[in-house]
Amino acid sequence: MLNVAIVAGGDSGEYGISMKSGKQVELNIDLEKYAPFLIEIKGKKWNYRIGRKCFPIDKNDFSLTIGHRKIIFDIVFNAIHGTPGENGKLQGYFEMLGIPFTSCDVTTSALTFNKNFCKQVVASYGINTARSLHLFREEKLSGAQILKELTLPFFVKPNNGGSSVGMSKVNQKSELNAALDMAFREDVEILVEEYIPGRELTCGVLRTKGKIVALPITEIIPKKEYFDFEAKYKKGMSDEIVPAHIPETTSEKCQEISKLLYLKLNCKGVVRFDYIFTGKKFYFLEVNTVPGLSAASIVPKMAQANGWSFTELITNMIEEELEVRS
Ligand SMILES: Nc1ncnc2c1ncn2[C@@H]1O[C@H](COP(=O)(O)OP(=O)(O)O)[C@@H](O)[C@H]1O
Ligand SMILES: [Mg+2]
Incomplete structure (x- = not known):
């Protein structure tokens, strides 16, 4: 029987969706082969729960101690969408510890x-790929300059986001500034991308x-x-x-x-x-x-x-x- 840590949660707007993904994996994993442990990772709190009882993960070796039993994981099933499960951060940690995990490696993530x-x-x-401009907050490119480079309509999106948070479609010139402000509230860098019908x-x-x-x-x-x-x-x-x-x-x-x-x-x-x-x-x-x-x-x-x-x-x-x- 292999011990599988299903990691879920994370620190983005996709926290709730990730918890659902993790629970679904826990419900469907083959119990004849695997012993699943659903671990919620949220900020510095990494916990396994049994009912109301909460067991913290030891981050030194990603182990779990329940009573006198220390559980070492054979593999991590990664169900964290967004940071830190989809951008390489957790991948780097597991690679350092030498624990196999089911998603892309640190570089690809x-x-x-x-x-x-x-x-x-x-x-x-x-x-x-759609034509786009990649802009940092400090670049302060004007709407007129953007309109010179690209043809409306646009999608304006945070560069490191997901779940369509902070992004919007710009159909006309007058909507551009609000869209830029909204994306820059989520990220220091954004993409202004031409709409592809x-x-x-x-x-x-x-x-x-x-x-x-x-x-x-x-x-x-x-x-x-x-x-x-x-x-x-x-x-x-x-x-x-x-x-x-x-x-x-x-x-x-x-x-x-x-x-x-x-x-x-x-x-x-x-x-x-x-x-x-x-x-x-x-x-x-x-x-x-x-x-x-x-x-x-x-x-x-x-x-x-x-x-x-x-x-x-x-x-x-x-x-x-x-x-x-x-
Ligand atoms: N250039 C584009 N042309 C047409 N539709 C787009 C374009 N960019 C994004 N979209 C629409 O917006 C959605 C979310 O965009 P995406 O880049 O996938 O961001 P996210 O990471 O938030 O999912 C897409 O699934 C698609 O419906
Ligand atoms: Mg998408």
């Missing part, structure tokens, strides 16, 4: 969490039994103007169609790009690549290296469409990580 850096690397492999497609990828596998493509159809926070997390505010109603050649193309990116970005675990498909071209939007795993999330549906139960998906992820390490 840190690179991909930075939207600007990630877009540049992705573009270097010949994949389309098209369909939103997303592709889940993982490596299993040593082979990179792309899951069936999902189309996201938000009932809002775009896939904002409400559309993402409020029930019924978006339709997620798995497999997407698109021609097979389109779906194969999307999977091929995603598998290439998985390889070149040196990903591990399950990641989700998001695109806008214009009818001709795919524009890469971002990669989520710790995608949602709650009952309502996209990845479990993708796995199911691929003929895998959620339990099998979890087992595949754990076995692959342990296999690579052994």
Whole structure:
């Protein structure tokens, strides 16, 4: 029996979603193979709970002591979206301790969490990305200068964010300043990106039994103007169609790009690549290296469409990580 620490929570606006992802993993993990411990990580408080009792993690070796029993973890299942689970911080800690974990390594996590850096690397492999300006607060570029460089409408987003927090769509000039202020409240650096009209497609990828596998493509159809926070997390505010109603050649193309990116970005675990498909071209939007795993999330549906139960998906992820390490 292997001890699995499922880490969830974190310090971003995605805390609640992450707790749901973690609980769903705990509920579905194969109990014949694994002993799961759901560990909530929030700021400096890292705790395991049994009922009302709280057991702190010893950060020196990421162990847990319950009574006289000291539990050492064989592997960490990472279910923390946003900081510190998706940006390399926890990855660095686990790598220092030599504990295997189910998501991308420190470098890939840190690179991909930075939207600007990630877009540049992705573009270097010949994949389309929306034209954008990367700005720091201190640059104080005027609205007029931005409008000279890029064509409306825009998306203005914090560079190191997630869940559409602090981002907005700018349809006309008069909305630009408010959008810049809102994004700069979340981050010292932002992206002003040209809007790409098209369909939103997303592709889940993982490596299993040593082979990179792309899951069936999902189309996201938000009932809002775009896939904002409400559309993402409020029930019924978006339709997620798995497999997407698109021609097979389109779906194969999307999977091929995603598998290439998985390889070149040196990903591990399950990641989700998001695109806008214009009818001709795919524009890469971002990669989520710790995608949602709650009952309502996209990845479990993708796995199911691929003929895998959620339990099998979890087992595949754990076995692959342990296999690579052994
Ligand atoms: N350049 C763009 N063109 C069209 N839609 C976009 C663009 N950028 C973002 N969006 C929309 O906004 C959503 C959130 O943007 P994204 O960059 O993925 O930020 P987050 O990390 O907050 O999810 C996307 O899922 C998509 O619906
Ligand atoms: Mg996104």
